[in-house]
Amino acid sequence: MQRVPGEDLESVWPTLTNDDKATVCAKLKAGIDYLRSIPSQGFYGGVGATKRSYHLFWDPQGSRDICGPFQNSDEFNAALAKKLRKIYAGTRVCIDAKARFYEKHLGTMLGVSAPVFSHSDLQRKNILIDKVGDSVEVAIIDWETAGWYPSYWEYAIEFCSLQWIDDWPQCFEQILEPWPREAVAMRVLYQDLWF
Structure with a gap:
């Protein structure tokens, strides 16, 4: 670990020129591509091979069925449906039907995707920019939820929190390969699990 200078990208994004934004996106893409090159x-x-630290997989009892690690995408998907059941256990009858829907269709909605190393919280607040003259340095912080996730995860989980108020969503697709089907499915599931 090291301390790096800079301001979070969320704060400085509106002040960056189009060239600066292109530089930031190119540097982030290179970093993410490097992470993806780490062998599975x-x-x-x-x-x-520790438990998931991402909040959608958190369980106070540390149940392996919810927290992982998972050997395949079926176990990964099943954990999300089990988490939904656990959150609403005994409180809402409709959740049982919804959980059954996810258990039946999540594999189709999310597909099978190889595990790749992901930051898993690539929001602008977790990206530092240090601009000195014409030079732009980029650093990613807040690695607590990093780990091995399906290939679509980094894009899809960021899609859940995207705010469509500026050009960041379009620029984000220059950094990560878009996974629109998985992103929409995750956004619906995320709302059921988190709100």
Whole structure:
């Protein structure tokens, strides 16, 4: 770990020129491509085959069925439906029907995707920019939820929190390969699990 200078991208984005934005996106893409080049460990989970630290997989009892690590995409998808059941256990009858829907269709909605190393919280507030003259340095911070996720995850989970108020969503697609089907499915599921 090291301390790096800079301001968060959320704050400075409106002040950047189009050339600066292109530079930031290119540097972020290079960094994400490097992460993707790390050979898969053959599971979905935290570094060292640990439990998921992402909040959608958090369980106070630490249940492996919800927290992982997971050996395949079926286990990964099943954990999300189990988390939904656990959140609403005994409170709402309609959740059982919704959980059954996800159990039946999540594999089709999200598909099968190889595990790749992901930051898993690539919001602008977690990207630092240090602009000195014509030079722009970029650093990604807040790695607590990083780990091995499906290939679509980084794009889809960011899609859940995108605010469509400026050009960031379009620029984000220069950084990460778009996964629109998986992004929409995750956004619906995210709302059920988090709100």
